[in-house]
Amino acid sequence: MSEENVFPKKWQKYLPTGFEDTVNTMDDVEMESNIITCEKTMSSTEKEMDNDPKLNGAKDLVKDFSMAYKDVINTQKAKIRYILYTMEQRGKGP
Numbered sequence: 001m002s003e004e005n006v007f008p009k010k011w012q013k014y015l016p017t018g019f020e021d022t023v024n025t026m027d028d029v030e031m032e033s034n035i036i037t038c039e040k041t042m043s044s045t046e047k048e049m050d051n052d053p054k055l056n057g058a059k060d061l062v063k064d065f066s067m068a069y070k071d072v073i074n075t076q077k078a079k080i081r082y083i084l085y086t087m088e089q090r091g092k093g094p
Contacts, residue, residue, distance in 0.1 A: 007020075023031065049055060
């Protein structure tokens, strides 16, 4: 069986036990209904995540703690880009 006909393993690990067998017995209407149910569940879960004060507080902490590291990395990226730009202006670009 070719790689393109195989369900990706990165998603397969999240499927509940027996889900594949259940889907294989569904008709098109049942599959469409399940897609809508899944979308509704994802939407409500995303809203809960967005409104979770502990999670948002943790995200703010990560932003604060990582800011100095990101500034250093972005400075180095900017320096590289400027050097490449200057080299290109001199006709020595990639």
